[in-house]
Amino acid sequence: MSAPVRTAPYRSQLPPARDGFGQLLHAEWTKLRTVPRWGLVLLSAMVVTVLVSVLAVSGSSVGGGGPAAPVGPDGNAVKDTMQLVHERLPGDGSITARVSGLKGLKAPRPDGGRAGGPPAVNTGKTPGWTKAGIIIKANTKSGSSYAAVVLTHGHGVRMQWDYTHDLAGSATRPDEDRWLRLVRKGDVLTGYESADGKDWRRVGSVRPAGLTGTVEAGVFTAAAPNTKVERAFGGTSIAEGPGRATAHFDELAVNGGEGGRRQATIGRPAARDTVPAVDLASGSFELRGSGDVGPLQTDTDITRQTLSGAMIGLIPLSALGVLFITAEYRRGMIRTTLTASPRRGRLLAAKAIVLGGVTFVAGLIGAVLSFQLGEPIMRRNGHKPPRWPELSLTDGPVLRAVIGTAALLAVISVLALALGALLRHTAAAITLIVVMLVLPQILISGLPLGAAHALMRATPLAGFAIQDAIARYDHAAAVCLPEEGCYPQGPWAGFAVLCVYAAAALGLAIWRLRRRDV
Amino acid sequence: MEATIEVQGLRKQFGQTVAVDDLSFTVIPGQVTGFVGPNGAGKSTTMRVLLGLDSADAGRALIGGRAYSALRRPLTQVGALLDAAAVHPSRRGRDHLLWLAHTHGLPTRRVDELLETVGLGSAGRRRAGGYSLGMRQRLGIAAALLGDPPVLLFDEPVNGLDPEGIRWIRGFLRALAREGRAVLVSSHLMSELEDSADHLVVIGRGRLVADTPVAELLAAASGDRVALRTSDRTRAMAVLAREGATVAANGKESLSVTGLPAERITALLAAGGVPFSEVSAHRATLEEAYMELTRDAVEFQATDTQASEPRAAASQASESQASEFRAATGDGDMR
Numbered sequence: 060m061s062a063p064v065r066t067a068p069y070r071s072q073l074p075p076a077r078d079g080f081g082q083l084l085h086a087e088w089t090k091l092r093t094v095p096r097w098g099l100v101l102l103s104a105m106v107v108t109v110l111v112s113v114l115a116v117s118g119s120s121v122g123g124g125g126p127a128a129p130v131g132p133d134g135n136a137v138k139d140t141m142q143l144v145h146e147r148l149p150g151d152g153s154i155t156a157r158v159s160g161l162k163g164l165k166a167p168r169p170d171g172g173r174a175g176g177p178p179a180v181n182t183g184k185t186p187g188w189t190k191a192g193i194i195i196k197a198n199t200k201s202g203s204s205y206a207a208v209v210l211t212h213g214h215g216v217r218m219q220w221d222y223t224h225d226l227a228g229s230a231t232r233p234d235e236d237r238w239l240r241l242v243r244k245g246d247v248l249t250g251y252e253s254a255d256g257k258d259w260r261r262v263g264s265v266r267p268a269g270l271t272g273t274v275e276a277g278v279f280t281a282a283a284p285n286t287k288v289e290r291a292f293g294g295t296s297i298a299e300g301p302g303r304a305t306a307h308f309d310e311l312a313v314n315g316g317e318g319g320r321r322q323a324t325i326g327r328p329a330a331r332d333t334v335p336a337v338d339l340a341s342g343s344f345e346l347r348g349s350g351d352v353g354p355l356q357t358d359t360d361i362t363r364q365t366l367s368g369a370m371i372g373l374i375p376l377s378a379l380g381v382l383f384i385t386a387e388y389r390r391g392m393i394r395t396t397l398t399a400s401p402r403r404g405r406l407l408a409a410k411a412i413v414l415g416g417v418t419f420v421a422g423l424i425g426a427v428l429s430f431q432l433g434e435p436i437m438r439r440n441g442h443k444p445p446r447w448p449e450l451s452l453t454d455g456p457v458l459r460a461v462i463g464t465a466a467l468l469a470v471i472s473v474l475a476l477a478l479g480a481l482l483r484h485t486a487a488a489i490t491l492i493v494v495m496l497v498l499p500q501i502l503i504s505g506l507p508l509g510a511a512h513a514l515m516r517a518t519p520l521a522g523f524a525i526q527d528a529i530a531r532y533d534h535a536a537a538v539c540l541p542e543e544g545c546y547p548q549g550p551w552a553g554f555a556v557l558c559v560y561a562a563a564a565l566g567l568a569i570w571r572l573r574r575r576d577v
Numbered sequence: 578m579e580a581t582i583e584v585q586g587l588r589k590q591f592g593q594t595v596a597v598d599d600l601s602f603t604v605i606p607g608q609v610t611g612f613v614g615p616n617g618a619g620k621s622t623t624m625r626v627l628l629g630l631d632s633a634d635a636g637r638a639l640i641g642g643r644a645y646s647a648l649r650r651p652l653t654q655v656g657a658l659l660d661a662a663a664v665h666p667s668r669r670g671r672d673h674l675l676w677l678a679h680t681h682g683l684p685t686r687r688v689d690e691l692l693e694t695v696g697l698g699s700a701g702r703r704r705a706g707g708y709s710l711g712m713r714q715r716l717g718i719a720a721a722l723l724g725d726p727p728v729l730l731f732d733e734p735v736n737g738l739d740p741e742g743i744r745w746i747r748g749f750l751r752a753l754a755r756e757g758r759a760v761l762v763s764s765h766l767m768s769e770l771e772d773s774a775d776h777l778v779v780i781g782r783g784r785l786v787a788d789t790p791v792a793e794l795l796a797a798a799s800g801d802r803v804a805l806r807t808s809d810r811t812r813a814m815a816v817l818a819r820e821g822a823t824v825a826a827n828g829k830e831s832l833s834v835t836g837l838p839a840e841r842i843t844a845l846l847a848a849g850g851v852p853f854s855e856v857s858a859h860r861a862t863l864e865e866a867y868m869e870l871t872r873d874a875v876e877f878q879a880t881d882t883q884a885s886e887p888r889a890a891a892s893q894a895s896e897s898q899a900s901e902f903r904a905a906t907g908d909g910d911m912r
Contacts, residue, residue: 068580068606069757071653071725077682078650086679093672094665391663395720398628398657399680401646576631 080409083400087413091383100379101421104468108372108425109432115367116433120440121359128355128446129202129326132268136357136445137222139201140326140350143194144308144339145277152315153242154193154276156342157256158210161191161233161306166285167330167349168300180300185233186283187213188353188534191306191346193239195248195276197269201326204269207279207352208239208250208262212304217534218250218262223354225534228252228262238310246270256310276316278308279325280348286538288508295504295542301329303349311342326350354530356537361442361450362460362528363544365433369464369526372425373471373496376418380475381488383414388483393577404569407480411565414476415469422468426461427452456528459550463525467554470522470561471496477564481571495519495560503541512539512547519560521546524553579641580606580727580759582627586636589622589783596622598783599636604761604776606727609754611774611791612763613867619783620763621659624732628657640728652681652724658731661713666706670697670716673705677720691719696745710737718746729753731762735769747773767867779870787870791863798866799859803839805832806855807846816849817842833859 091097131137148154163185168178192209206220208228216228216237229252231237238253248270250262282302289296320339328350337344384407387393400406434450450457471492479488499518503511515521524546531537531545539545546553582604589597597619604610612620625631627638629645640648640655648654664673674688692701695715700708705716714734721729731750735743750773754760764770770777777794779787787794804827807813813832814824822836834842839858846853861869 067757069727071727073653073683073687073725076650076653076724078652078680079682082680082682085682086676089672089676089679090665090668093668093676096667386665390665391660392665394625394628394630394659395663395677397630398645398655398659399652399677401629401648401651576625 078400080405083405083409084413086399087409088417091413091417094386097379097382100375100382101417104372104375104379104418105421105425105428107375108368108422109428110368111371112365112368112429112433113436116364116436116440119359119364119437119442121442129200130445131202131222131354132204133221133223134445135223135448136355137202138326138351138353138355139203139222140328141279141281141324141352142328142346142348143196143199143275143277143279143323143325144311144320144344144346145194145196145199145275145323146313146320147273147317148195148243148276148313148315149273149317150315151244152276152313153240154195154278154311154313154316155238155240155256156193156278156308156311157236157238158191158278159236159307159309160345161189161210161212161280162304163189163212163282164303164305164347166300167303178300180285180287180298182285182287185212185304186285186302187211188283188351189213189281189302189304190217190283190352191280191304191308191348192278193241193276194279195241195243195270195274197271197274199275199323199325204267205352206241206248206250206265206267206270208241208252210237210239210306214534216252216262218265219353219534220248220265220267222352223530223532224265225532226250226263226265229260241276243270243274243276243315276313277320278311278346279352280304280306280346281352282349283351288538288540290507290511291505295540297538297540299538301349302351303330303347305345305347307343307345309343354532354535355446356532356535357447357529358537358540358543359442359447360527360529360544361434361437361447362430362457363526364437365430366426366460366464366526368429369422369426369468370500370523372422373468374493376421376468376472377475377492377496378489379418380414380472381479381485381492383410384476384479385483385485385488389485397577403572407476407565407569407572411473411476415473418472419465419469422465423462425468426464430457430461450528454528456530460526460528463550463554467522467525467557470554470557471519474519474557474561474564477561477568480568481564508538508540511541515541515546516548516553516556519557521548521553522557524548525550580757581641582728582730582759582761583637583639583642584623584627585639587623587626587633587638588635589619589626589631590634596783597626600780600783600785601636602778602785602788604728604759604778606757606759607754608775609750609760609762609770609773610776610778611767611770612761612778612780613767613770614765614780614786616765617782618765618780620765620780621732622783623780624657624659624730624761624763627730628655628659650681650724652677652683652726654724654726655728655730656721656724656726657729658714658717658721658734660732661710661717661734661737664705664708664713664716667704669702670705670708670712671701673716674701674719674723678723681724683723687723691722694722695719711739711742714738714742714746718749727758729758729760731760733763733765735764735766743769768862768864771863779867794866794870795861795863798861798869801835801838802859803834803837803842804855804857804859805834805842805853806830807832807851807853809851812849813846813851813853816845816851820845 128136166179166181189212190209194207196205197203212233215230218226238256240251242249249264251259253259282304285302287298475492482488499514499520527550587600825833
């Protein structure tokens, strides 16, 4: 035992060290890649995602029956059925009319009322997108280009053109009178509305794709379909049948028209309504119509279906997120970690970034493979254009859905990491994340539509809205059914909800970690 | 940075349990400081507070004059081995050091260098789950040394080492101290620190029992007794007593002499023509010194299981018992 010797203080000969955020990221990456089991978890997440996706699309087929839908100016399937009173308009000009008394009628039976066919669907309510108004249309063929100013039953005055476009005018009630005017000048069509025929207010100016040369100008009535949805655990029954509506038109004047007004039925309505015998020339008559004008809202989102494996792929990735932090607690390694980087908030941030990056890459590989393998299967199963347009990975919505799926999985794994840091218990954290994401999926299939939509908006499940790759139109009057992959909000809005969950959980985890002894 | 550890008035409570109570001591560079106390005495808690893992309820725990959280590039300032089992079992030993090195941008060759230093060279390629406790201790020591820090904290590093390993670590700790580092080594067994510690900080129940150089402690425990073996007991006693020594007979041929150094005793006996076969200065072991030091505290612990405010320090045991007595008789508030 020697007596204490005072020597010169120790000086290290090592090159200077650095402990910046970059070093921390590098260290966390090293941690992640040096546990072989975690690599297997990542791999299994990719395999499961692709496998489940392919299995899901293999089971989805569509029958060939039914009449082919008309094709709109952009090549996509549309709905174009209405009752029209029209005359030719060879050049510039305008059409003006007053519409009043728009109301829904008892629904006709589908298939033109043939005996033995399906029964009529009556809901007792007139669908909001039932409409009557003035139109300038390229020709009387179903699917041709048009621009219209209409009074709707539930959405006021609108200007609509070429099926997919919709502009809001005043919020007029359907029992009020409204003067409507459409002015054609060159290829520009400008819509106006007025309460009294004197004071005109512009609704909008549009340039539809195919309104050149001689066109048809007239008034029309169309009725959005009646839809009844009944949902219970185990199944959804949805009954949809044609609607029928009537409206009164007067003060009809076509400026620059050739005269010789005729009545025409566009498309194939369920019921052939006749205009009561009135003098078409006088410009005052009742016009009944059934059938709808607008985009054909497809109920199958091919892109979403090919990516459905992500719902299962999220489970291994969540487990990885949880383990990335709970494994440190389990062995007490968190102490070593925190002595090397005492700034705890920074540490969790670095973990989140490394984990998010790795799971994003794994998710992206899984999503791209799923789409590339699944899309041809969907085509083989009968999903063909024009009802289901051609898709490519480079299309905007498809790209958003595919990259969004990877981002979705990355954010879910970060959420799992945060829950793991909060609970410090592997099984508890994995259970919680699975409950947060899987339980709502089960519930939404059985709850009433309103409650299901509320869940899809408010739970982390909302993030799956990012997989939406079909255009959804507010004015298309489709029922948004969860089982058809429809989310009640936009893709980004839904993804934002999930991000808020992850950010809040991570913030809370950092706050807790800073205050706790470890 | 000055390579010191300072603990001043440190207090740490977990719920109702006081783990560390008004603890103060200083560890200086250039020597190995043993941090001794029974299990549950507060050694690990003190180390966790020093490393910024637990927060102190009162007092300060500083390294080089700074709180751990204020240290820049902490691995280059302090190295710590807290729990050898704190490695992911499916990670290779080398990878464990590698991620730690990456937090400070240290080169990979530093990792390989240290694996050699602690004798894990080829075992570094194996998964840490298959390591023996001794190998994990070596891995933990390598981790503590990664940043080549001037201050080192080892919590029970000898645990689980085989005799060869114990010998290795003793030499290793001394070598680290000789380089001018401050080395704090905790143990619940005083004997483990025999031959390696220069200074001792002894705690019991969270309070300081002793803060003393090992040499002084041993001298105090040994006293200046000399054991003597002689065939002529009576004459030996007479010769030595005349020179002022206190002589006690232990057995038929053995005597215990106090008050004279061994060399003087040999000279006197030789001069007086007294036959003797052995003269040896008694030397206490560290363990004996420790037992001596904590005897009162241990007795106190045995009788005082219900104490509301545990005090283990020997010097305060009687005072504590007295105060409890006062409290029990109702005038405790008047203190």
